[in-house]
Amino acid sequence: MTTLLNPTIELIEQNPEVKSFIYQQIAEFEHFVTPQTVVAVVARDPRKLALQYETEGREFTKEGLKKLYRIAIVLNESGAKAEAEGVHEDIFEAIRMAKHNLMQKLIAIQDSVVSQQDRIIEINHYLQHPVLH
Numbered sequence: 001m002t003t004l005l006n007p008t009i010e011l012i013e014q015n016p017e018v019k020s021f022i023y024q025q026i027a028e029f030e031h032f033v034t035p036q037t038v039v040a041v042v043a044r045d046p047r048k049l050a051l052q053y054e055t056e057g058r059e060f061t062k063e064g065l066k067k068l069y070r071i072a073i074v075l076n077e078s079g080a081k082a083e084a085e086g087v088h089e090d091i092f093e094a095i096r097m098a099k100h101n102l103m104q105k106l107i108a109i110q111d112s113v114v115s116q117q118d119r120i121i122e123i124n125h126y127l128q129h130p131v132l133h
Contacts (some may be wrong), residue, residue: 008043025099046070069094
């Protein structure tokens with residue numbers, strides 16, 4: 001058995017509950033990706049946040065940082081990349097936060113691309129062609 005530098009990686013790879021939760025969370029990106037999009041969930045070292053937290057004037061301790069999970073979700077396609085992080089003491093909450101933060105970025109990008117007129121056309125299309133589940 002190999003010794004990993006980041007125990008979060010082992011938790012993600014070996015815990016079926018965590019893996020399942022990750023798949024549930026990334027499924028919500030379906031409307032923003034294509035079959036060519038590579039989705040990665042990355043465990044990052046929370047201790048490397050010390051400099052950022054110091055710059056922001058946030059209080060922290062090295063021991064406190066060690067207790068955190070720092071998870072990033074990265075979407076990559078044809079050189080274009082979008083990513084966001086979540087940091088929390090609970091791995092599930094860190095994953096959820098990363099997903100939420102990335103969804104906010106993707107929605108902002110989508111809103112900036114889709115004009116108001118396009119949005120009205122899309123709404124009218126769905127009103128005329130209701131989808132039954």
